Amino acid sequence: MADKPVKIPGPDHPISIEANPSHVVVTVVGKVIADTSDALTLREAAYPAVQYIPRRDVDMAALTRSEYTTYCPYKGDASYYSIPAGGGRSLNAVWTYESPFEAMAQIKNYVAFYPDRVDEIG
Numbered sequence: 001m002a003d004k005p006v007k008i009p010g011p012d013h014p015i016s017i018e019a020n021p022s023h024v025v026v027t028v029v030g031k032v033i034a035d036t037s038d039a040l041t042l043r044e045a046a047y048p049a050v051q052y053i054p055r056r057d058v059d060m061a062a063l064t065r066s067e068y069t070t071y072c073p074y075k076g077d078a079s080y081y082s083i084p085a086g087g088g089r090s091l092n093a094v095w096t097y098e099s100p101f102e103a104m105a106q107i108k109n110y111v112a113f114y115p116d117r118v119d120e121i122g
Contacts (some may be wrong), residue, residue, distance in 0.1 A: 007073040008103055015044045015074060017052075017106045024051050026058075027119045028086040028093075034058040040110060044074070051121060052110035055096075068092045075104045081111070086118065093117035 009015035020041045026034040036057035042050045063081035070078045075097050083090035096111040097104065115121055 004071055005073045006101060009044075009074055013045050013074065015042065015104070017042050017104075020051060024053060024121065026053070026113050026121050028062075028083050028090055029119065031062065031085055032059070033062050033083060033118065034111075034113070040106060042107065042112075050112050052107050052112050055109050055111060058111055063094055066092050070095070072097075074101065075107070076101045083118070090117050 007013065017040050020039040022039070023037050024034070024039040025032060025036075034053045034057055036053050038054050038057065040052040042052055044050075062083060062085060064084055066080040066082050068080040070080075072078065076099060078095045078097055080092040081094040081096070083093050086093065093114050094111050095114075097107055100108050113121055
């Protein structure tokens, strides 16, 4: 990890996390993959807002862990899951920061979904 930069969110790259008061449901081929009233909305710089859903409200049995990983200097190492029911379109559709950096500790035990790899996040 020593060779990976670690950055703190700030005015040049703001990140905010707030509770989403809405009910959020994620579906793939008509199957509910996640259903929560406890989502967190993460807003990062100019990127679209992302809904992070508690793992307890996700059908983790419907996901298959992937070997794919990425790194964010603000959040840490991301692990990915695919949704087999969605076929190739749902490959690496879900990501999670299992050990996020301290500044992003709120998203530990949460997962997020790529909107274009599921049917709906609503």
